[in-house]
Amino acid sequence: MTIELSAATFKLADQAALSPAQQQLEQTLLTFIREHRQQPKTGLFVIHGDAGTGKSAVLAAAFSRLQALSRSQTPNDLQGTENYLVVNHNEMLKIYKRLAGEDPNLRKKDFQKPTPLINRLAKTATPADVVFIDEAHLLLTQPDRYNKFTGQNQLTELIKQCRVVVLVFDTRQVLKLKSYWQTSDLAPFLAKYPQQTFNLDEQFRVTGNASVINWIDQFTQGQLLPRPQDANFDFRIFADGQPMYDLIRQRDQQVALSRLIATADFPYVVNHGTWYVTAGSLKIPWDKVNLTDDPWALRPETLNEVGSIYTIQGFDLNYAGVILGPSVGYDAASDAIIVRPERYEDQEAFKKRDDLGQLTPLKSQLIFNSINVLMKRGRYGLYLYAVDPALRQRLLAL
Incomplete structure (x- = not known):
């Protein structure tokens, strides 16, 4: 390839x-x-x-x-x-x-x-x-x-x-x-x-075959499929965040535009010091407020950060290492992906509205939407690490 x-x-x-x-x-x-x-x-x-x-x-x-x-x-x-x-x-x-x-x-x-x-x-x-x-x-x-x-x-x-x-x-x-x-x-x-x-309706960014796209689509609707097979798309699931990050760094050195990105499940307050994302043995800073004219993914120093949906939405990466935080879990009884809005740290996304009726299902949909945005960033590869132990074990067993 x-x-x-x-x-x-x-x-x-x-x-x-x-x-x-x-x-x-x-x-x-x-x-x-x-x-x-x-x-x-x-x-x-x-x-x-x-x-x-x-x-x-x-x-x-x-x-x-x-x-x-x-x-x-x-x-x-x-x-x-x-x-x-x-x-x-x-x-x-x-x-x-x-x-x-x-x-x-x-x-x-x-x-x-x-x-x-x-x-x-x-x-x-x-x-x-x-x-x-x-x-x-x-x-x-x-x-x-x-x-x-x-x-x-x-x-x-x-x-x-x-x-x-x-x-x-x-x-x-x-x-x-x-x-x-x-x-x-x-x-x-x-x-x-x-x-x-x-x-x-033709997928131009993710070069993976139909099984890769379908796996992502089903995941973001709560369903788990067998692990997709595509010799030309690098799809991997990790037991720890550090080796995933090591591989992202290697990919960035080889072909550029390779970054870690994560669901908004880790504390972050704008302009209040450095805030971290934890993924197993890996502890790495969230992206900083970008006051430059260069987009986040084009700045070399952001290889040492984790991007959010707000810094990566709309952009291409060559390889994306996606950290699924504590709001993304697994229900063994139904063999399904579940989300927990109460664990989602971006509570600004859930700012109360009185005109939308019952907000709980809408909040869940927003989290699934964010996962869809993150998983469809990488053109040539998608790497996953799940913080939730049950989800992590289920993914590794696929």
Whole structure:
């Protein structure tokens, strides 16, 4: 198996590298924009796809093409349009801004977080032509004082300010109650506005075969399958965290972009010293607040840290060592994976909401979503260590 060194942590491919389905999506998307940009109602284009199906890659390629037409000196129907790409994720925003420095069609100001863009467009009362929203499942669905968002729903506010909205949406990557979405929550928007949907279902990140993908999918729904077999994908289960970390370090030296990542099951307080993740004999710091312009996975020193769902969501790694913390357990009677929300340390993710009914099953789903995000990071290998002794023994016995 030949492994290419990756220069970025999600594949922002050129046109030649896009798959036939991605190329079809790009063409369909630009046609939709042309048809709906001057209509009286905002047009909505929704892209669905699981983690690793190349949503960000095709979105970036289409946005670059749109901006090339907007800034072209040759007259065309999209010349002079005002367009933005929005993502509610600091680390992904850094990658997009880095992309802007490498692409003559792009500017750093083209890429925004949602709240500043919403507030600026509302203040100027001038609508944008097209707004692309990557990871739209991270948009807020309630007011958030910390993020200075006073509206009820960020998607609602963006639709008010734009002629066409293109959004990438995957409910299996929702990680917090304050941005809680389920597929049915899109229905009122789709019923109210002219819309089109496109599904990406080919896995581009994880190179493992169908048995590997199915094993992960079933695990994140609570079910255990026999250990998947794939000679070209390195899938391993460890009895201790230290040898897993040693192998990750070795892989990073060989091919780069190999990191430890973990469920949010270990104490952490922002800007209050160093906090640690414990995995058997391994004790290693959580990721630090990243004030640099470089995304977490691209910084060499982060090989000595453990990444969280918030630093790794949306990115490619070559090899991922995943630590399943105390909230992830095993029920022998049903031979099933269980989760324990009371053991989950990211209680900010469970911030109380009165409009969602019974929260316990939703909290469990958020934990399973986080596991799905973590397990689908590694392109060429997935290594697992479970803190819970019963789960660890069951995995080792597969």
